[in-house]
Amino acid sequence: MEAAEDAGDAGGGRSTARKLVPWSSWEEWRFVRDAIFSPYPDPGAALRRIAAWRSRGCLPIPVEVTAALFEIRLRDPFFRNGVPSDDKLESDEMLALLYSMAIIRLVNGFMESPHKETGRSISDLAETVGVPRILVDIRHESSHRGIPSLRLLHLAAIKAFDWLKCNYWDSQTSAIPDVRLELSSVLHDTAQFLKGKDSENAKSGSKRKRSQKHILNAIRYVRRLYYTCPSEAVSVLLEFFQLDAPEISENSDVHQAGSLDANHSSDVQIQNQISNGDMKTIITKLSEKEPRVLLGLLKSVIEMIEARNDLEHKGGSYACLPAESSTMKNLCSLVLWIVTSIKELRDSGHIGLVQEIGVLSSDKNAVPRFCLAKLLQKFLSLPVIGERCIADAALLLIEMAGNNSVKEKLRKLTLLSLRRSPKDCTLLESRILSNGQESVESATQKLEAFKLQLRKPDNVNLAENGTQGTLNTSMPEKRNGWSIAKSWTPCPLGMIPCSYSSTAVLPVLDVIDDELKHDTAEHGDFEPDGEIEIFDCYAHPEQHLDGEGILEMPRSPPEHGISDMPELTSGLRGTLLVGGVWKKVTEEELLSIKSSMKILL
């Protein structure tokens, strides 16, 4: 536990007090920070986003003043190396007024409330907290006397900007809790103990007890981190799986030393590796307290499978490399393991299946039935449905969802599996197969939906509509103004439920431009940040196909241990695979690629 607490301190200390902020994540905040302070600033993007923040009504003073100074500087020839700005030239007087006002806002914004509370003078306070004296003087001069000279104001503006950078942007940067770091350290710590425990199984009871307690504490700590930032925590957990290892045994509840030597990914992580078995143990323990963590994991894994699949299909006509396919196999087996765990939790009563979550249901571990239907649907739509593990996982889901009509569905699924059994053929072939299979799948689903309908007239509306909702999103037929959202699962205000896993996701909020829409439907978001729900290719099959063009460009065999790349779990949006490495690309770059693609074609 000491280690865990140390980690907490290392992360800048975790405060539980929350404050309303206009940004939806620290990534968004960092995006604005970098658009202002990086060597290649993007003034337009920064100011636009700050305008959006302002409209939310809780813009912090330092952000407001930074934006003001930043914008004025853009108009000032002095800061443009003498180049006049494109739009109207500002007169010196106008610039002086703008600077003075920004500086008044800065000093007053920071000093007003300390001044009121303590009664100390503004200049006294400024000295204490290190606000440059020149700013205080300018505030006084321009409020009570005359507007200071532009020369002085230039100097002051530079000081003010630096002061803000140092005292707000940098200091806030270091105060942002680093969940990744904390969680990693806790996990390593726990893994250490798990290893120790394993080799010391024969040791005395008291020691064992102590390590038990230690693990419990660690799990509690992980749980707390998961509470604070569920999606981040999940992605870190997933990073610890060695997904590119040649083989993960499917029933590895005991950890295997064998997987240690498997890390040909040769990373800095070598000495830090936690075996998959250990990870599973940790997650199992965690999920007993927080069953929903499994759904979050499942969602991320499915996203990885989809992304992976895209890559493999882009790889050209030749069959995928063995490393890749083992990663895919590992992912698939992870899906099965997660579903198995969900089922176990269901059987042990940790997860309750309910028809519908009532608004007052305090049971956060209840999962509505329609979620299973959605998940199943997602599974069936996965291109790797032929994979034994996924089929098995789907079977498990069916087992959980309905009892009566299991047999019928079982038969259909075995049929599916059989059809997919020559999996070892080339990708091209499997592609065709998977295409041809879609009709079978949808038929299966429809049948299933009907069955459900017959069985429970009440509940079906939900299940069925949920199904339809995902199936038909690209069709405009059900748009008639306001209607109550179907198959809703509880999620915090500002987030939306994932379309299949019922976990809350932070939506991507960038406007999709009409012209760009076609090309960018999948990777169209140029914002290089944010937890992002990877595009649901099932909901928009045609856009999915269109979107392929973008990833097709860099045709390098992606064998660089994709699973180690954080991008995969935090979303591929705004990135492009160039030379085997994910790189952030701007809208302009993409557009130019797009135009050159046209020429190629």
Added chain:
Amino acid sequence: MKHRRRSKQQKLDSLPPPASPAIRAACPIPSPSASPKSPAPATPPPEQAPEVVVPDDWALATEVIASDLSSPVVLVCGPSNSGKSTFTRLLLNKLLPSYGRIGYLDTDVGQPEFSPPGCLSLHIADEAIADMWNPVLREAERCCFYGDISSKGDPESYLNSLFLLYNYFVEKYRCPGSEVLPLIVNTPGWVKGTGFDMLVEMLRYICPTIVVPIRTRMQRKNLPDGMFWLTGGETEPKVITIDAASRDSLSKSSLKRKDGGGMRERRLVEYFKQCFSSDISLATNKELAYALASLPPYEVSFSDVTVMHLHCEVPRTEIWHSLNATIVGLASSCDTPATAHAIPWCVGLGIVRGIDVQRGLLYVITPVAVEHLQSVDLLLQGLIEIPRSVLQVKGCESPYMSTNVRDKITGKDLYASNLNSPLSRQDDGDSDSDADTM
């Protein structure tokens, strides 16, 4: 205890009355506790519903107004926390038996009587007010969403909305020949500077038949004596000056300043509680927050609504960043009155609880009935802050509630850890505190 302190104009010129003990005792404060520390009417003690003691001059004023049988238009004005709302409640109850229905024009966007904050509204009341202490939500006859808690941001839109509502009332309820209803106008407590100018404009436009200025003992906070809004030549209304119910205005006002934000938050919470059927008990904010997170929201396609930002310019590319998890006014562009300065009627408020850009869907929580929603095609975004209490419940915290925010000078910065200054507090409820006092 009967005192004829003030009536009509003859008392107009007198200064605030001497602090007579009789007046003190007669203040509408909870009768058991007549101590100077007793809370203002706006913030009653939460536990027991205190008995209302009506000061004599208030009772007299309502008598006089009730005796005017020609359906008066009564405008109540005065500094903040002087008891305007309470007086209008009394008056409404007094007039109701004789008229059956009474118009109530609520112009205090910071603390509306029957509406959630940010709204100007016209109500036709046909039911007496039971709770003298707290404002109660009632459905408005017509409502305009102004979108801020003070009129200072956009006086023009504010006045236009107000005039629009007044015209609507006059056209519908004061036509000669049909039933003529009396009207009570409650005004904001901002009576200095621009607030005063706006009050004057309001008075000139509405031309009330009776004006009730409420005076506090802080002379410099009061409105000028006399008919300050008249330029001469107009028919003079009846003016009935009364005294503020609370004596200790200094401490009261500071008490209220702190609480303004809290009151608004409670009102919004109360408003959104209406999303749930009354048999669901939502005693705590935590329960409500979780219920709101669980409630299946309405979904509406981007193509079916237009987003309007009332007080800010927002770049087109940023609208969803701006809108997510904020409060909006739900309005309809088609039934916008032709005479208006393009101010649409508002049917209620909603929380944009999530946005799915890829599917082009907005998810909105609102207590407005679905049949009324069908005509809603405008989302008006103002600066009404979403109550923090509905954003955080353990395990379901909104991403907009962040930890580790460092954007203030803290006590630590000032004293290098020698004392725990209140400056380091994490929440700041002072963003709107000067709404009434500016």
